Amino acid sequence: MRNRKISFTVNNEKVTLHVRPYETLLETLRERLLLTGAKEACGLGSCGACTVIVNRKPVRSCLILTLEVEDAIIETIEGLKKNGNLHPLQKAFMEKGAVQCGFCTPGMIMTAKSLLDRNSRPNRSEIIEAISSNLCRCTGYKKIIEAVEDVCSKE
Amino acid sequence: MILPKLDYKKAKSLEEAIEYFEKSNGEAAYFAGGTDLIPRIKLRLRTPSLVIDLKGIEEMVGIKKTDEMYVIGANTTIFELKNSEIIRENLPTLYEACAQTSCEVLQMRGTIGGNILQDTRCLFYNKSLTWRRAKGFCYKMGGNVCHATGGKNVCYANYSSDLATALLSLGSKLVIVGKDGQRKCDFEEILTGKPEKPFNLRQGEIVKEIIIPGGKRQGAFEKIRIRGSIDYPLINGAFTMDSKGGKLVVGAIGSKPCVYSVETIEEERVKILSETVFNDLKPVNNTVVSPVYRKKMGKVIAIKLIEKTKKGA
Amino acid sequence: MEEELYVVGKRVPRTDSIYKVTGAAEYTADIKLPNMLIAKVLRSPYPHAKIVNIDISKAKRVPGVKAVITGKDGYGVKWGVFKYTQDHMMLPIDKVRYVGEDIAACAAIDEETAQEAIELIKVDYEPLEPVFDPEEAMKDGAPLIHEGYPRNINIHVHIEVGDVDKAFKEAHYVREDKFRAQGEAYAMLEPYACVAYYKNGYLDLWMPNAGPHVRAKALSNLLKIPLNRIRVRHVFIGGAFGGRSEVAPADFIVSLLSIKTERPVKLVMSREENAISSRQVHDVVARIKTGVKKDGTIVARDYEVIYDGGAYSSTGPIAASVPFYVYEECYRMANVRYHGYRVYTNKGIRGMYGCHGRAFLAGCEAQLDLIAKELGLDPIEIRLKNGLRAGEETATGSKIISCGLQETIEEATKKVDFKNKWKKATRLKGVGMGCVAIMCGFPMGFRSGSSCSVKFNDDGQATIITAIVDNGQGNESMAIQIASEVLGIPMEDINIINADTEATSLDPGAYSQAATFVGANAVKRACEDARRQIAEIAREKLSCEIKDIVIKERMVFSRKNPENKIPISWIVREAFLRGKPIIGVGSYFPNIDLKREWVSKPFGQMAGSFSYGTSVAELTVDENTGKIKVHKFIAAHDCGRPINPMAVEGQLEGGIMQAGIAAIMEGNIWHNGFLMNPDLLEYKIPTAKDMPDIETVLVTTMDPEGPFGAKEGGLTIRMSAYSAIASAFYNATGRLFKELPLTPDKVLELLQTEEG
Ligand code: FES
């Protein structure tokens, strides 16, 4: 099966690639663009470790074909730092101790970011609702919730 | 986990989608959100040579309300439904079902059409090809034994759509488009009751929209699952009540939800009804809890739903 | 006088977190080396079968396939941590012992090709009768899984102290119960992966591990390559919880493939493979018999615990013992008998788990509450009465040098008004607690100690070199924090080289809760050594006494004349000029009885010190649906002194989820040797929505041996949170659990049985 040409924007950079039609966005990001921040923990949509933002919506990149994102605007964890400054969520995750092994962290932060993008002042239960899309095996979620709350209270 | 070889086409219109399908020799699969289909392909449960993306078909998106009915485009996401004022205000049964489906991120991707057309599930079936090959293919896979029961030529996989249970209680109809044009039918009609082939759709047909009778509809939805998010139902139930009576639906056990007309909701009748539900349900050992538990929960859910609706009314 | 500390004890962001929040942290699956091949493994479809023939000829011919291996390519060495547990060849040649066992493997230019080749390998098997249930496996006549292990008993630990039978006779009240628990999945979010690169006789490896030296040793034996040629490298690790402790077949396979091809080879397991073919947690059956005096003093205990070990030994003797030890390190046991059996079955290999042994521990603690009630006492009284205190000795002869058990009990229960709530447990609402102690490191022979060195750059910044491993719990940051305190330079001035067998010296790894107590103790000593050297030079420059030297914020000065400061970098340069650069070394070996042995001599000092903890849970049970809702959870842990309170809290919070909420959700389900929930959908890791309101309390006991008074940082909650749930369930329903997890179906069944 021939590779197909596709263009989209990742972290503000326009890319044009040739991909297999049955290639997932997660594979393209990790294997072709070497953006390995998004992780594969289940590959079946159950965990959220592969979460990236496509056209302002969080998606499980292991469930998406790359060909689906023609012309889309994609944000990954690697693009959050702007002009050398960490995104407030990145800072809060560090300062509040919301990171342990870190395997869930990129996905978790992207889910949280998409929440803040659509609702800059979510309450606690809205935060819990959003981040219950992502599994974390280490933290018990308390400090993750606190980190997101911290960002909301500062904004 | 890598996908097997397949081709991808994005349709801009229903006609185009159907045309792609026609050319595929029946080897294509439609998909919208892909949250059910892609994992199945990854596990080699389905092996389409082509997937046809329906997300670009604009006429399939949106929620419209008239006095007589609600028309929901099949590509409307569960998240959009959940956040729609129309749904929340008028169709609490559906709203609750949306809110309890999977998790928010998947609600944003999953569509109502995809959700009601999700294939049935079983602990012995939704596994990798390696796992299933080692165990021996079950009946749904083309073998002849059901691993869950040991029975020959039977299947007890569960139809696990939360939205379907709610929609059935709302008396929904589907608008279906195929190469020979458009048809409309009761949602219930397309459910075969056969777990190995749960839907009565002709080859290449697309569910275009879901139609729900109009008005403000009292009701409730219940779901039992182990964890609060990212979990399919062990059993679910919905109840909708109108002036003419109510409809109780109990689902996620077997491939077709049980539907009951409820004329009155006085206590004695409800009790009898709940016994009927208990007797009708035939769960087997194919989820993470015992079948007898799920059977008992049918009764519990039935009573709870009707009480909740009474209170809400 | 309380010493003044600048960094230790502060809530500092972990040094590794910057890599993790930016996506820059490189985990094994992220590694990409030039010319790298991808490996795939063929796995056994049978739980028990003889391997008659393996035909790899077709697989070899697939274009793009560079190597195909079977057990015949190995050296016939069987690995086991102990002499008496050497039973695992990694790629078997005689027979397969569980579904998912590694049979053959290939390396190819990409995953698709590797997969295609694997499918072409043809194996002829002769199925053998399998056995899945450990109690069945112990019966005479059951099929034997390994030669030389009658009744499939892999390990039998027998401990007997005092006169148990006599004590039972004299007891006022005796109670016996049987408890079960399904094994859990570690479910670390990172699926197992390994990269190996063999070139010019040297083998470099990256994989999630809990101790690079232990891993290198195993591979050195299995591959017959000397230790200096096996180099396990540092890599970020996505969780371990005990499950990355042992050498994995994947390590051996990828190494062999790389040796054959002289190219880097990567293997990344799918989630399903990780669940089925890496490690799992023991299913446990525990028979618990307890005798008490009228006043609540426990006088007799008789325990029989059966651990389903799966197909191979793994860390068998440790697994068969630890649940007992963490209990005897907590309570006085004048007369006790413990029989721990680890039994082979035809299921996946079981390993140690951070929450290991829940049937036994939750069983003991829930039963204790029932006994208390029977005697008119409450859970707090009976625990305080029987709990060990500093200065006492455990039943098997470990001296306790610091103990905060009482404080953790008091602090944790105070937060929920425990006494009143327990007495007035309204129907279906209850509170419960569980206590435990944890050894800070346990005997691992000459691997029990750790050492560290520290060097300075000419600008006054330092690098510490230690074998400490960070599986995600924050050990790297903790070591840097301690170094920063001792050296008087900020954390950002310190780099760490760790978890690399080539650069670092032997260390127990993040395995036996030794990282803080042993590893960081060595870090502290190395930094003290460097500090001494700095102070020597500073004393001359400042004309003062060594004892007055202070190093703070990169400056060195005399306490007596703080205005006169010298930058640390000047001193470092001076040292270079003198031809004696500042290089500190330090090591620590805990006070343990090296003659102690898990099976043959289970007596003597187990560890240098013990941490203590108490979990308290408040929950309600829905009598219609059987669903348990945990409302509140309090975890109090005596960690000596927290180095980074935020990190310790994180451990407790994780423990509440992984052991506490897990007690109502998590368990492996089996069907004739097949794992039914090897995924993250049907294996229920709790989500944020399932978590209760959490409070954590850190109790300070200032351990005399630990670095800055610190002990192990949080495992007590991982081993007591389920007890709190089980006890609270008893309080709410009047029923002891029969099997964990308490899923709604089991709860409903219990509610419909007689009370008590
Ligand atoms: S890896 Fe995509 S959801 Fe788990």
Ligand code: FES
């Ligand atoms: S920090 Fe380890 S999985 Fe979340």
